[in-house]
Amino acid sequence: MNLLGFLDRRATAPVARERLQILLAHERKSACQSDLIAILHKEVLNALSKHIPIDPEKVDVSMHRRDMISVLEIDIAIEPSVGEKLPERSALAGGF
């Protein structure tokens, strides 16, 4: 038992291997994503700023991965003064 414990403590490579596999699986995903997110962020800003004044800090683009689906979330905060001039959701919906 003691000997086994001793051997176990010295065999640290399997731990290294497992840590790397988990970390790199995560980093490879986020490396591809970060480019896409940055591009989306820029293009959403460009499109919106043609029509309404937007603070770049207040546009948040993020991607969440779950087991079955990925969710792309675009969160845009609008100045209250601008918000008042925009048609309500119901009015927009009525137009379609």
Next chain:
Amino acid sequence: MSKIIVVTSGKGGVGKTTSTAALGAALALQGHKVAVVDFDVGLRNLDLIMGAERRVVFDLINVAQGDAKLNQALIRDKRLPNLFLLPASQTRDKDALTEEGVESVIGELRNRFDFVICDSPAGIERGATLAMRFADAAVVVANPEVSSVRDSDRIIGLLDAKTRHAEKGGRMEKHLLLTRYDAGRAARGEMLSVKDVLEILSIPLLGIVPDNEEVLRASNLGSPIVLHNAGCPPARAYIDAAHRLCGADLPISVPSEQRSFFRKLLGRRAA
């Protein structure tokens, strides 16, 4: 048909410069005309490892900016007439390198050499991305250690995204060179094994360079390891790796501790 090879790693201190000098000298020993190029602007060291530190007059940036001709900057090796060094600048900073400048120097080197081996600086900044930018193939140097493997993975991602070759839709040729390997420790589970690293990085293996005291001796003397002691285990690993870069299909041996110990004894007796 000339080939531009970048030696890169992400992490510093894993053996990029040692490997550049060794692969360059091994290819030159095999009869190819070779240039080794130092891209580590501000922290050059390839000149020191090659033993040419007192012969530097002009450098990569002088040539890239048109202040010197390539011929004036290239230093011919004193041991091998077909091996040349293009040193980096020690006084300028890395922003002095431009993509256009690097492209023109690489183009000129391509016309004159069979192999151009670019020693990349550590990191993923401008110097490193410019060193890989125009390469046809990459040698990713890694140690069997977690931080080195992680950084290598990052560099492999960059090689597939930011090189001219990849941008044209080509598949970047990549090779793994595992350095500072201790087969005994790997067998005892104290160090990531060749199999572990290959499974994680999944690029083909170019060679396994054992951790060996001769490497430090060679750098002390300013001699690429393959010229310093061609029979020692790391030199043999580099010589085989150079053959593989030329397309030779040699079996890769994992140097075992007993064997290297035995060879060490032989080496001492011979010396």
